Amino acid sequence: MAAFWTEPDFDDHELVQLVRDARSGLTAIIALHSTHLGPGAGGTRFWHYGNPQDAMRDALRLSRGMSFKNAMAGLPMGGGKAVILADERGTKTKAMLEAFGDAVDALGGRYVTAEDVGISVDDMAIVAQRTRYVSGLAPQGEQAVGGDPxxxxxxxxxxxxxxxxxxxxxxxxxxxxxxxxxxxxxxxxxxxxxxxxxxxxxxxxxxxxxxxxxxxxxxxxxxxxxxxxxxxxxxxxxxxxxxxxxxxxxxxxxxxxxxxxxxxxxxxxxxxxxxxxxxxxxxxxxxxxNAGGIISVTLEYLCRMQGSPCGINEVRARIAQIPxxxxxxxxxxxxxxxxxxxxxxxxxxxxxxxxxxx
CATH class of the missing domain: 3.40.50.720 (NAD(P)-binding Rossmann-like Domain)
Incomplete structure (x- = not known):
């Protein structure tokens, strides 16, 4: 993989980290574009890339997009993204997700993750066993925020x-x-x-x-x-x-x-x-x-971290501001x-x- 800072999609990213856990077979990239407005927030994508350079390109472009998305949605979050490089069979194990959770936790709250392509609510529940810097978890109550964004x-x-x-x-x-x-x-x-x-x-x-x-x-x-x-x-x-x-x-x-x-x-x-x-x-x-999903997971995360209730009506009201x-x-x-x-x-x-x- 070539130096990421030579990539056309590198845009003064604050952090680009390659995560490798040989025991579980995890290979992932975590990219933080900007934390100017708050922790970098953005989902984790589980995908098979024919070329590792494509994975880096995805992480760089998607994390920059999350900076812009969160800013334009008026959220107190920066932009981050993670990609987990799947093999051709799409092998995904509990150990891989745990190792990924450890990597997120090691960043100390600079990155908050959630679902993206190839990652489910159940997968996020496993990640959440290793770090609190996660959202998109199953809602706790009929009118509570959470789950699939x-x-x-x-x-x-x-x-x-x-x-x-x-x-x-x-x-x-x-x-x-x-x-x-x-x-x-x-x-x-x-x-x-x-x-x-x-x-x-x-x-x-x-x-x-x-x-x-x-x-x-x-x-x-x-x-x-x-x-x-x-x-x-x-x-x-x-x-x-x-x-x-x-x-x-x-x-x-x-x-x-x-x-x-x-x-x-x-x-x-x-x-x-x-x-x-x-x-x-x-x-x-x-x-x-397309900011509705990040509005949901951000409010879920902020309310959980503050220990205060956050209802689905607040999410809907914020989404209604998109037009x-x-x-x-x-x-x-x-x-x-x-x-x-x-x-x-x-x-x-x-x-x-x-x-x-x-």
């Missing part, structure tokens, strides 16, 4: 899509609005259900054929091949799987008015945001629209001529003490 991420994206449709298409009604949903996992499925409830016309795609078929039956959606979903004629393209789908080819293939989804790091490179704007496509910056943040970005974009991603990045950089006023 996916539904809260979906809720925020749903609010964001409604705001984008109103801003770009001038409609406060989702009935008949065509949405192409890429990804039918926890977040994509939750989003599809909310959109279907409001009468949106859905097209779904996912590599899990059984999951997407069941979701289509439930929501009345059509199914598209995974390699065709980005080319579907629609009002909203909603990427909810892995990131970097908006590259040169992806942007060129789009046939939509809006891109708004939960996937992290949707733009493959910085130039792809202006490319969307040049095509007249309204972009909802991913770390602004106004998006509107602020879009208004500034239109006034300045900069693309929405450029505006959001400038706002976030100022908030973490690394930039001038947007």
């Amino acid at each position: 996916g539904p809260f991420t979906a809720m925020g994206v749903y609010h964001g899509i409604r705001a984008a449709v109103a801003h770009k298409l001038g409609s406060n009604d989702l009935r008949g609005i065509r949405v192409a949903v890429q990804g039918a996992g926890s977040v994509g499925a939750g989003l599809a259900r909310l959109l279907a409830r409001d009468g949106a016309v859905l097209t779904l795609a996912d590599i899990n054929a059984d999951a997407v078929a069941a979701l289509a039956d439930e929501t009345g959606a059509e199914i598209a091949p995974t390699d065709a979903i980005m080319s579907m004629s629609c009002d909203v393209f909603s990427p909810n799987a892995l990131g970097a789908v908006l590259d040169d080819d992806g942007v060129a293939r789009l046939d939509c008015a809006i891109v708004a989804g939960a996937a992290n790091n949707q733009l493959a490179r910085p130039e792809h945001g202006p490319m969307l704007a040049d095509r007249g496509i309204l972009y909802a910056p991913d770390y602004v629209i 106004e943040r998006l509107q602020q970005v879009w208004r500034e974009s239109e006034a300045s001529g900069r693309s929405p991603d450029q505006v959001a990045d400038a706002m976030a950089m100022q908030l973490i003490g690394r930039g001038d006023s947007a």
Whole structure:
């Protein structure tokens, strides 16, 4: 693995740590981008990377995204992320998770972890046996905060899509609005259900054929091949799987008015945001629209550390503020001529003490 500080995605990260535990077989990377606003908070991804350099790139990009996400959500947390490098079989053991928990604990609270792709609530419970710097744990009570943050991420994206449709298409009604949903996992499925409830016309795609078929039956959606979903004629393209789908080819293939989804790091490179704007496509910056999950796990963590109750209604109220943040970005974009991603990045950089006023 080359020196991480030579990576294009290295952005003055405060800490990048390789974790290796030979006994359990754990190999992981923990990256802290900024702790200007508080402890670096962000989930742990369990994924098989064909090239270890891809794992480093993911950790660097995702941790920077978490700095921006937490800042734009008004949370007293910095940005961090961890990736656990899975083997081809996806082997995940209790010993590996315990060793990872020890590594998190050794940072003394500088990093707070939670679920991400490939990590479950049960996995976090194992990590929590070795460190208190963890969130996304099973809720203690019917109205308590906790558990899988996916539904809260979906809720925020749903609010964001409604705001984008109103801003770009001038409609406060989702009935008949065509949405192409890429990804039918926890977040994509939750989003599809909310959109279907409001009468949106859905097209779904996912590599899990059984999951997407069941979701289509439930929501009345059509199914598209995974390699065709980005080319579907629609009002909203909603990427909810892995990131970097908006590259040169992806942007060129789009046939939509809006891109708004939960996937992290949707733009493959910085130039792809202006490319969307040049095509007249309204972009909802991913770390602004998908903040529902981190809002949930942050409030859960802060309330637990303070020993005070934190109800689900507070989480919902904070998530309901996402549309106004998006509107602020879009208004500034239109006034300045900069693309929405450029505006959001400038706002976030100022908030973490690394930039001038947007």
